[in-house]
Amino acid sequence: ELKVEQNPLFLSMQEGKNYTIYCNYSTTSDRLYWYRQDPGKSLESLFVLLSNGAVKQEGRLMASLDTKARLSTLHITAAVHDLSATYFCAVDGETSGSRLTFGEGTQLTVNP
Amino acid sequence: GAGVSQTPSNKVTEKGKYVELRCDPISGHTALYWYRQSLGQGPEFLIYFQGTGAADDSGLPNDRFFAVRPEGSVSTLKIQRTERGDSAVYLCASSPTRGTEAFFGQGTRLTVV
Numbered sequence: 001e002l003k004v005e006q007n008p009l010f011l012s013m014q015e016g017k018n019y020t021i022y023c024n025y026s027t028t029s030d031r032l033y034w035y036r037q038d039p040g041k042s043l044e045s046l047f048v049l050l051s052n053g054a055v056k057q058e059g060r061l062m063a064s065l066d067t068k069a070r071l072s073t074l075h076i077t078a079a080v081h082d083l084s085a086t087y088f089c090a091v092d093g094e095t096s097g098s099r100l101t102f103g104e105g106t107q108l109t110v111n112p
Numbered sequence: 113g114a115g116v117s118q119t120p121s122n123k124v125t126e127k128g129k130y131v132e133l134r135c136d137p138i139s140g141h142t143a144l145y146w147y148r149q150s151l152g153q154g155p156e157f158l159i160y161f162q163g164t165g166a167a168d169d170s171g172l173p174n175d176r177f178f179a180v181r182p183e184g185s186v187s188t189l190k191i192q193r194t195e196r197g198d199s200a201v202y203l204c205a206s207s208p209t210r211g212t213e214a215f216f217g218q219g220t221r222l223t224v225v
Contacts, residue, residue, distance in 0.1 A: 004154075031211070042203065043155070043216040088154050098143060098210045099168060102154030 002027050002093040006103035014111055016078050021106045023072040023089035031092040032072050033100065034063050036085045043088065047074075079110045114138075116217035118204050124223045125194055133189040133220045137206030144187050145214060146179055147203040155203055161187060162210055194224045 003026040013019050023032070031050055035043040047056045049065035049072060056063050060083065062075045072089055086107045090100040117136040125131050137144050142163055147155035157171040161181045169179070176194075181187040191198055201221050205214040 033213070035216075042218045043205075045213060045215065048213050090154075092211065098160055098162075098207075099145070099157040099171065100147075100155075100214065101157070105152075105154050 002029075002091060002101045004089060004091050004101050004103040006087075006089055006106050008106060009104055010107050010109075012109045012111060013076075013079050015080055018078065019076050021074040021076075021087055021089075021108075023074070023103055025070050025072075025089075025091045025093075025101075027070075027093055029067065029070070029091045029093050032065050033090045033092070034072070034074055035088045035090060037088065037105070038085050046087075076108075081110050081112055084108055084110045116204055116206050116215055118202075118217040118220050120220060121218060122221045122223075124225060127194060127196060127224055129194055131191050131194055131222065133191075133202050133204075133222070135187045135189070135204030135206075135217060137185065137187070137204070138215060139185075141206035141208055141215075142184065143207045143210050143212070143214070144181060145205045145207075146187070146189050147205065149201045149203055149219070151200075158189070158202075167210075191222075194222075196224045198222060199224045 005024045034046040047063040052067040054065045065072045086105045088105045090102045119134045144161040146158040149155040160168040164184045176192045179189045201219040203219045205216045207214040
């Protein structure tokens with residue numbers, strides 16, 4: 001059974017600071033996704049990582065994938081209040097077909 | 113429409129009643145997924161359709177849950193004899209085909225009282 005673990009689960013940080021969210025998964029994977037969810041809203045796709053060593057950046061967020069370590073990171077640079085949300089990683093395992101297995105989510109609060 | 117549309121956005125029902133949740137995927141997307149998200153948790157897979165057929169229904173928790181997609185577009189998730197534990201947000205997603213990026217709808221918040 002594919003397991004996906006995120007840490008930390010809760011993150012409170014000051015504006016302007018940097019931090020990294022980690023996503024570990026338990027089996028080989030074709031694809032890894034990062035999603036953002038605002039309270040009461042649906043999931044917004046942030047990044048799709050398809051191969052070992054993949055790195056993608058959008059604004060203050062950068063995601064990377066190490067398939068050998070079964071690890072993805074979401075790095076936040078110079079955080080701003082608008083980044084406050086819950087961030088999920090999700091894995092599409094090789095043997096799981098097209099079903100995504102999600103982590104528990106990291107609830108990020110950026111304080112002014 | 114431009115995105116995945118789910119109706120209703122909120123549904124309150126009494127324990128033991130039957131409910132139907134509707135999902136209208138992005139036009140042309142052949143793959144459709146249902147997930148369930150409980151408060152403070154990540155979404156959990158329920159069922160996946162490729163076209164009209166359920167390619168993977170291994171996530172349905174029990175036989176009270178059933179989903180259809182008769183014409184390969186709109187899908188309906190049906191829950192019989194609802195229980196309080198069924199209360200959650202039910203999310204629908206679609207993708208152009210299997211294994212491509214999935215886009216999520218706004219969800220239906222189901223509350224069983």
